[in-house]
Amino acid sequence: MELGSVVHFLENRTILVTGATGFLAKIFVEKILRVQPNVKKLYLLLRASDAHSASQRLHNEVISKDLFRVLREKLGANLNSLISEKVTPVAGDITCENLGVKDSNLVEEMWKEVDIVVNLAATTNFEERYDVALLLNTLGAKLVLDFAKKCTNIKMLLHISTAYVSGEREGLIVENSYYMGETLNGAHGLDIEMEIKVVGERLRELREEEATDGEIKMAMKKLGIQRARKFGWPNTYVFTKAMGEMLLGHLKENMPLVIIRPTIITSTFKEPFPGWVEGVRTIDSMIVGYGKGNMTCFLADPNSIIDVIPGDMVVNAMMVAMVAHANQAFAASDEMMIYHVGSSVANPFILICLKDYGQRYFTEHPWIGKDGKPVIVGNFTLLTSMDSFHRYMTLRYLLPLKGLELVNIASCQYFQGIYLKLRRKINHVMRMIEIYRPYLFFKGIYDDINTEKLRMVAGESGVETDVFYFDPKGINWEDYIMNTHIPGLVRYVFK
Template sequence: MRLSEEDRTLLINRVNIIFHVAASVRFDDPLTFASKMNLQGTKEIVDLTKEVANLSVLVHVSTSYSNTNRDPIEEVMYPPHAEWRDTLKVCESIDEHTLRVLTPKYLGELPNTYTFTKQLAEHVVYEYKGKLPAVIIRPSIVISSVAEPMPGWIENFNGPTGILVACGKGIMRSIYSDADLKPDYMPVDIAIKNIIAAAWARGTKPLSPSDDIEIYNCCAGNLNTLSVGELVQIGMSLAPKYPLNDMLWNAGGSITTSKNLHYVKCIGGRNRWRRRNCMNISCINLAIIRLVKVQRRIYIANLALRYYVTKQWTFANSNFVLLRSSIKEKDKEQFYYEVENVDKYQFFVKCVIGGRRYLLKEKDEDLPKARAHYKRMLILDYIVKCVFYGYIAWCL
């Protein structure tokens, strides 16, 4: 769907600030689709921007993971992994089947089409340094809000909130990662404040032909770190206080770096749900089908994330930190941001409550009922373990 001529004319004459945030964030998109959304889409935004009569700034939102073949990842423009114009031509000229076969070779060191096309999209913008007043923002894993629009607000299952919800429901029994790994998380409201501040910093100064395009790694970096092990521990400590409604099994989830053990645990979790639902013969078929589908989706999602949850990167964020010091005193209440003073435990308390409210649409007044169900699941889990290990001992 394209802009009508009337809408395009309106934007060209009335708009001063452009935030380019739209993208396909799926890791398994075919190269043709990912290029159309992330690469061609950026080109069309830049083409529109060049026509804007009184442009103050173009803010292009990329991702911190656009250069995962490097470590550390600094706030600089790295060489492209391909020529973006050639990539668009390849996607237009080669049939879908052939392109699927060639895609792994074409991506080179990058893990998927999302990372690849986002990396090239940065170069679409960067070609206009000194010609367009632009900045590039690279957020890391965007998660629940600290305060705005309300504490713990979130609208998707990406990142640690999805893990907490899946473990809290008793669906996810295994996490394929390293307990010492420290992923980089960025609360959504802090990311947005950084985006607005970067737009202000670029938009309030005149454009010079010698100007570079400022790049901001919107990351926590070393300011505030959280390991996968700490995340799981926090989640387990919050489960009795803020249990989710209608848990399918006792809240849990252990970390393993073994692919085989992870697979066995996933299968074991599926069998455990089957045993539980055998207690209610009337709904066994429907329950098993539903749970197997959910478990399959989680397993496939973990496969897609495997590259990111088994590797460690160091993100430099000096531009991100320096920018906040330039915010005027009168604007600090609304736009000043900091990551280092966010209390991790209290933050994830808000994340869990926010996940219940905004993702699962569960009501706070249902908490007493959910806690009672949680206790029943604890007892059931204990009984099943006793029976299972007792049977093993008897057999031996």
Template sequence: MTAVPAAAFRRSAVATAAGPTLDGRLSELLAGKKIVMTGVTGFIGEQVLWKILTELPETAPAVLVRRKGSASARERVIGLVKKKIFTQLREAAGGAEQLVDARIQVIEGDLPNVPELPADLDVVMHCAGDVSFDPPIDQAFTTNVIGTRALMRRMIEAVTDEAGNITKVPHYVHISTAYTAGRRRGAIPEAPHEHSIDYETETRAGLAMRELIEAESRTAEQLTRLRKEAEREHRAAGFLTTAADTERRRKDWVQEKLVEAGTERARSLGWTDVYTFTKALGERVVADLGANLHVSIVRPAIVESSWLHPYPGWIEGFKMAEPLILAYGRGELPEFPASPDSVVDIVPCDHVVNAILAVCATVPEVGRPEYYHVASGARNPLTFRELYDHVRSYFTAHPFDGGERGAAHLPQWQFPGATSVERLLTNSERAHKVAERVLARAPRSERIRKIARDLDRARVRMTFLRRYLGLYNEYAQSELHFVDDNTLRLTRSLHPDDQPIFAFDTAVYDWTTYIEEVHCPSITEPVRRMDAIRRKRGARPTTMKDLSRDTAGSQALAVFDLDGTVMTTNVIETYLWARLPELSKLRQAAEVGAVLRKLPSYIKAERRDRGTFLRAVYRRYQGADLAALEEFVDNEMAPHVLSRLSPDAVRRIRAHRAAGHTTILITGVVRPLTRPLRPLFDVIVAADLATDADGRCTGFLTGPPLVGESRAAWLRHFAALNGIDLSRSFAYADSHSDQPMLAAVGNPVAVSPDVPLMRAARANQWSMAEWRIKPQAFRWTMPK
């Protein structure tokens, strides 16, 4: 008996069975044909349109494009042909608008809301679809099943007369995916997949999931859990901020559960994810509605950058492999749960486009769909181990420039298996949670902010790994072999003159050239360019707006917090400054001891609500003589206060005044302690101590202290009364409790922020500044 190597089964022989072939050049076979396309703004659709306009001059493309915001479908297509690959076509036509008007029919519509299609259509090419592997279940069904059905029905209407007779039989070309095979193993023929799934029933159930999950998200139990999570993070900022974050969490939870529902339903029926599941059901829709039509179904594998056209390495956006390749090059992908000998079935985009157009030129038998796999695994297999070796070889020769840190360290993959990789990731996630709990209790400093930034980067990496491991784990271990006999027969029937420009034989290129010289350079080039721009800019100490160019004048406010922003103090410290000098040495020691004993409860109160914390501290002013306190501040304490001001803050305040802005200090500090700062500010909003008939402090305030959301409310009211434009105004603060105030203006600046505010500033792209303060005296030195 002759031994046959397993790899031999990957090779495909030329099929002997009859099937459509090409009899002539594509430009002749498709001359005079109108091809209605969907998905033209997508990766494959864009290149299909370019290829038609470039190589098929007598073919008329009509594109179905939806409005996007205020941009009409025509405006979006004009924007599309302004891209680089259309340059020669655009210049030859005299401009983007001229090119669209001369060559492209634009149909405004969407899936599944498909408008009437042109009656003179010959081919409908359905390239659109939800290409995310993990869309919400209702979205996947709407796009891939309902959208496909709506398009085919409109196509049939377009070629059916009033008597119900089909005037001509169009060719429907459906772009699917090779992975509609699901969790099967072994050879996958170019044929319908056998299954008994009722797509009508599954579609109704998939759409109903949103209503079910939305209802569950609004139950008392679920809302309580989400609210408590939001309160733990945002309580200091106020109830409205917490409420907004609770609703954000609810919506995120709904999306997460819809994705989870899609994934689990797909896997329960034998598919890897809801994308491949709904694409498989979409194929069944095509077969049912195409009983009286010419039907072809094209199933590409993993589509990546082009081999030759429009130029080597052409790609739009990141597809399946790019994020993983870039993460590896950055040293951020320590392992991957791939089987080293599994085939990763990559095919260049231009091969897919050429195959689609060749299929469009065929005439399949009515009611007998033809299937085409556009894949490389049958005759040019690439294993995950080989892919890893090529990527590592590329980055070894061309590492990312890490600046002062040098080149990134490239991990050495050992392919330990999915279980080991999962264990490594889980342990890292647990360690990260512990670090976050410790960080939450750490005192504020630049070092702590650096640790927080490092933790944030680690969290982003772990989130990335968790998502991609979940999405691609099964693809990385699949044992599918896509038979491509039909596709091979079609490419071999290409006219000799079409071979240079329309070939799609995936055996013609070698992986070393494609990955190391075409694909990796293409996807890393824009990343390297952005890195170079960042290095050229250098590290900037601040991103604040240049006030010398500001023209808002009196229409703008400049609002400053005090403690930690303008001045290196805290409420307890300023209380001791003001209170201790009037006490005897014995009573000073007693007062300091009492404050220290209460310190844990003060800290706990501040974490719950800053207003409660301030009231608790100010109760200690009970019995103090207010007039004497003011006199002491003016005569003795003023130099001590001014020595604690940040020179950076003072310069910024004076710059705002020079620009004509109204400067405002909003602080929880009691008003007497702000008296030395009156020359700097036009308005000072502070806490006012209530007094009795003798002028002695009662330990209470005359009104609630302005903290959290109340500061934002005060600003809006002040602005409305004084004709201020908050969108042109500025605010400066250091604490997460001031997030609402910063969000109320158009130019927020987080100054030496605590970790939660730093994260909010980064998320909202607010300016950040480090204002360093070097007091002339030791921090706990008392005024004399």
């Protein structure tokens, strides 16, 4: 593995980025424009009907974000000219041939110009419809590979997956590939073509039954969970991402392929400024629910390790991996490089600390609710078993709910309000428990020996490690959670 300057490597490169409106994609694009404005071209694939709609999405959902504040302050009016010169929004869809790009001249131009393809397009919803997740996360990965193979100057395909394709494995989880048909529970019969047929047959049955759109949606969600658990994965998201990896490894031929598997991605650690975040990720559900006064308990092992990593560190690892493996032909046709980007080995973060930091933060800095009053938070209870969880829910919510049901609440607006509030809280907590159950008592640790080697080689090669940092050992978790991550959530996520 040989490494040179990342900034120099990016100069005059033409990069295609799919999923351009996503969290990581925005950080990736902003970083390139800020550290290497002499990049040749960034083609950003956005789901849109035409070029005008794609341009609107680029400006409304990417460039206008506060993430670009540093670049905006640095360049002023010149930012618009930089964007128009270097960034080309592309209307498309990774679930279609040629990525759904209808402009044949643009397709030919991209095949001729693109050096690197970065596939960030995915649905990360644990409860996604199976037909949607299979199209985006599994077949979409194959269609991106097909497009990359047609690029005459292609140097590599960088595919972003997730560390949680490991399912509920325990112990040290190594950076190994998944092969076609491999399952986590030893079950036989995993065949991607068959999964496509299962989806098609179920959809046909539902249409014949004249099911409503809502019924079809629920049926597809249930089917995804059923198929995932049949083969050992806990949810539709990680199952379809694992199958996407299988297809890439099986079909890559001589394509240089690197797969990045981040763990739980959190707000930016340092660049372009600390604390920028979008959306609610796994641990953030607990923080947001508690801070808003909607959650007072959660089911989890207080001593379990939560593997989290800031978004800018993931992007920096992606960029250094690009330099390391561009043009690198692996020995075997199905061989690829896999990097776990996380913190559980180098700098483990314990769940009980998240509870303590959250309580301290919202006690000292309460969230101001819709009524203009601060939300007063109390003790956050971590329940360590399903039995204790059921006892807690019964005493705190279910018994009062039954009491209200014995009253003629229809005649009293006050009791109606209490009843509905209790019901919402119960539904919210139960849904969170069901979604995150596999990770609440997670016993796995993600080995990152490949990533550590990449860090070591980068340091020895004189790579700009101060600019492209991705070593979690440098994170003080208390300082980061209390002074960066939770304030970032409050500013950008709380509504």
